[in-house]
Amino acid sequence: MNGVEGFMYPNEVGLQWSVLIVLYPFITGLVAGAFILASLERVFRVEAVKPTYRLALLTALAFLLVAPLPLQLHLGHPERSPEMYFTPHSTSAMAMFGYVYLWYLMAVLVLEIWLDYRREIVLWSQSSKGLMRIVYKVMTLGSSNISERSLSIDERVGYIVTLIGIPSAFLLHGYVGFIFGSIKANPWWSSPLMPVVFIFSAMVSGIAGVMLLYMAITKLRKEKIDIHCVDTIAMYLFYIFIIDFSLEMLDLIHRIYEADESFRSLNFMVHTQLYFSHIVVQICLGTLTPIILLGITQVVKLPEIVRKRIYSVAGCLTLVGIFAMRWNVVIGGQLFSKSFLGYTTYKMSLVTREGLFVAIFLTILPLFFLWALVKLLPPWPAKSLPEAAAGD
Amino acid sequence: MNISRRQIMVLLPAAAIAWKYVLAGTPEESPNYKMSEHWWSMLIDIPKCIGCGNCVRACQTENDVPDGYFRTWVERYHVSDWKMTNPEVVMNNPMIAPEVISPDGGKEGFPVATDESGKYFFVPKLCNHCADSPCTQVCPVGATFISPDGVVLVDQKYCLGCAYCVQACPYGCRYIHPEKKVADKCTLCYHRITKGLTTACCEACPTGARQLADLKDPKDPIHEFLKTHSVQVLKPQMATGAKVYYNDLDGSVR
Numbered sequence: 001m002n003g004v005e006g007f008m009y010p011n012e013v014g015l016q017w018s019v020l021i022v023l024y025p026f027i028t029g030l031v032a033g034a035f036i037l038a039s040l041e042r043v044f045r046v047e048a049v050k051p052t053y054r055l056a057l058l059t060a061l062a063f064l065l066v067a068p069l070p071l072q073l074h075l076g077h078p079e080r081s082p083e084m085y086f087t088p089h090s091t092s093a094m095a096m097f098g099y100v101y102l103w104y105l106m107a108v109l110v111l112e113i114w115l116d117y118r119r120e121i122v123l124w125s126q127s128s129k130g131l132m133r134i135v136y137k138v139m140t141l142g143s144s145n146i147s148e149r150s151l152s153i154d155e156r157v158g159y160i161v162t163l164i165g166i167p168s169a170f171l172l173h174g175y176v177g178f179i180f181g182s183i184k185a186n187p188w189w190s191s192p193l194m195p196v197v198f199i200f201s202a203m204v205s206g207i208a209g210v211m212l213l214y215m216a217i218t219k220l221r222k223e224k225i226d227i228h229c230v231d232t233i234a235m236y237l238f239y240i241f242i243i244d245f246s247l248e249m250l251d252l253i254h255r256i257y258e259a260d261e262s263f264r265s266l267n268f269m270v271h272t273q274l275y276f277s278h279i280v281v282q283i284c285l286g287t288l289t290p291i292i293l294l295g296i297t298q299v300v301k302l303p304e305i306v307r308k309r310i311y312s313v314a315g316c317l318t319l320v321g322i323f324a325m326r327w328n329v330v331i332g333g334q335l336f337s338k339s340f341l342g343y344t345t346y347k348m349s350l351v352t353r354e355g356l357f358v359a360i361f362l363t364i365l366p367l368f369f370l371w372a373l374v375k376l377l378p379p380w381p382a383k384s385l386p387e388a389a390a391g392d
Numbered sequence: 393m394n395i396s397r398r399q400i401m402v403l404l405p406a407a408a409i410a411w412k413y414v415l416a417g418t419p420e421e422s423p424n425y426k427m428s429e430h431w432w433s434m435l436i437d438i439p440k441c442i443g444c445g446n447c448v449r450a451c452q453t454e455n456d457v458p459d460g461y462f463r464t465w466v467e468r469y470h471v472s473d474w475k476m477t478n479p480e481v482v483m484n485n486p487m488i489a490p491e492v493i494s495p496d497g498g499k500e501g502f503p504v505a506t507d508e509s510g511k512y513f514f515v516p517k518l519c520n521h522c523a524d525s526p527c528t529q530v531c532p533v534g535a536t537f538i539s540p541d542g543v544v545l546v547d548q549k550y551c552l553g554c555a556y557c558v559q560a561c562p563y564g565c566r567y568i569h570p571e572k573k574v575a576d577k578c579t580l581c582y583h584r585i586t587k588g589l590t591t592a593c594c595e596a597c598p599t600g601a602r603q604l605a606d607l608k609d610p611k612d613p614i615h616e617f618l619k620t621h622s623v624q625v626l627k628p629q630m631a632t633g634a635k636v637y638y639n640d641l642d643g644s645v646r
Contacts, residue, residue: 007467007491007492007493007494008564009465009494009517009563009564010461010494010496011461011462011558011565011566011567016555016558016559016568017555017559071554074554075552075553075554076551076552076553076555076568076572076573077552077553077573077574078552080550080551080552081552083533083550083552084533084552086409086412086413087409087412087413087533087534088532088533089532089534091529091530092529092530092531092532092533092534092556093530094530094532094554094556095532095533097532182530183526183530183560184526184562184630185526185559185560185561185562185630186559333559334559337564338562338563338564338646339564341489341490341492341646
């Protein structure tokens, strides 16, 4: 039985949302952030980050494919989840998930990736052998037209898709924030800042994630890391992180200064049960440390190798910090009683459907998806792309 | 009108989905019972509650409520005396926070109070059947809904078990049924009240501390009671339109 301190309403003792619901905003955050990074190059013409453009898109897709899994595993009746599409409840923030998800997956991400890779897909469908040839053939969707004009249309449509994609990425993750922020019964969640904080923290985690992946994959491929690219990404990470942190602090200061009826209860929780995950991991280790580290690279001129080390450490800490932030929102919001008179505890199970092992599996799963996607659609310029005759 | 086979292929599934949408949210019916003629609520007379737990037991038996979960429960509040030596400290002190217990939902009554000082009272809780219920607002598929006669119900054949409604209820009145894996809550004994009976908890209350009330019935004594007593709902700041009215509710109750 969960340990209860003080008084909880009797139905509140067990937590409703487990570690899987922590993973869900973490994963969608990575998706949204990765996409925003990709759009930096495409829409805002930040040429320096070009080496990560395709990798960011594939990362977004790999994580987006996994995003609904923790939700499905959490549902009491996963087989009924299609009802969200067929009979959505118009006043429910959650009901829109299906539509936002499908829109983002099909209309934005897959379309953009396809348009961007179309030329290569056509070439690969002509040059590869066996099963892969069939796979690429299917992926051309029957069009092998890679004439100059056709490619320039692709380029323009791709630009528009990215343009639509930016607000869509904001919608995807802002909506996740709204799911929590709109619950007036829960003062830890209820805040109009929640969607905004979620969007900025998503950008932070996505950018840090792609930066780490780029450095790791380039190292694995025994290629040279484009330091100019990583420098630029780190700079964006630094500034967006500062906005994110400011918003979170604004929320915190506002709560402390207003000190409404829930304050004493929440304050106690932050100083006891949430102290480690909130103060130590999220704020000190996962936010202040990476901001200071990244800040140093912005101010002091450091040798390349040191910068790379700093970026790796700061990136890892950032991901830990953002995960802790999701944890503190989802789990923290359920540890106190809505009577403000007591606290419960969360004991994570190990091998159950919503246990630790499943959570670890779901965290690693996107990396396998990414590996498969990278195999299928190599995001870096091929050393010798076959310049086969372009069909018309 | 000519409808081609191809059009029928499109129209039939669309009609099926539309029909499902219409059906979702239709409560079980009872012959001769007109939903439009009722607007159900409950009156809780706190000074009359003796904390016997009869209501909790009756509810569990009537509605097959699983152990450890509660459609209704009773809390005992103990509010200490002001510390007369330094009352100003009390405002910022947990001492002013009431000491609340509800052992097993008050099902088997309460232990004897040891502290003589301060005041004690019992507060029975149940779903407030809010007119603007936050729980029905958030349900992604509309499996939980307010019936036309003002009762918040759950269609358990339709509920996904996402627990969003449990999070949205400010009163802690909902839970996920451990076997059925769907949201469960007080139905105000809908199967009884539509047949002209009162709820199991009201029936079992020995002191009449709980009374089912029909706000649309001009002859219901609730109207006279509301006129002549100081009545409050729980957490009025939540603006949920709660319909469980508490007589003589202490300000410390959460």
